[in-house]
Amino acid sequence: AQSVAQPEDQVNVAEGNPLTVKCTYSVSGNPYLFWYVQYPNRGLQFLLKYITGDNLVKGSYGFEAEFNKSQTSFHLKKPSALVSDSALYFCAVRAPGGYQKVTFGIGTKLQVIP
């Protein structure tokens, strides 16, 4: 069975500072990994994905994530946080092929402090 862990319920960071939101996963085979963001009263929005290739992937709004196979991690990062980045962030994983469903993490609330 596949699973995702987001160990922090909430991350607080000062505006302008770098941010990291952590994610670790467990899946059979090579993973497909995703990050989504959710703003209040909205659905989840896709940020970025790792399928194969370069371990550092870049996504929307200046976010990037680093895939680390040995540590089974896929942490979300941004060099300089904005107040508007405050939202709920979800990591997701699925195994490739077939009709595998996506498993989402519990979510991490990011609070950027002005």
Add this chain to the structure above:
Amino acid sequence: DARVTQTPRHKVTEMGQEVTMRCQPILGHNTVFWYRQTMMQGLELLAYFRNRAPLDDSGMPKDRFSAEMPDATLATLKIQPSEPRDSAVYFCASGLLSDGNQPQHFGDGTRLSIL
């Protein structure tokens, strides 16, 4: 920008009533998902369809919930009879998942309150 459309956005009803939530997936997407989001459980997958056929509804309470796709432009999630514990935000998502490497596109949800 193509979007997943969910109706209604809000629904308040009394326990025991039937609730129907509708979803219009993005045109051309072949996979539709229904999720439920609560503070306690987070995001739970209820059911998903590929090419309108149900593939997995193991997350759905079968005695009261049902999900269908009468055509490619409409997915429905019904609760009958509804109970207060069904209060949650229900999301529909669609995708073009030929191999699962494409993201899901979410609607803005139906916020359901059962009194």
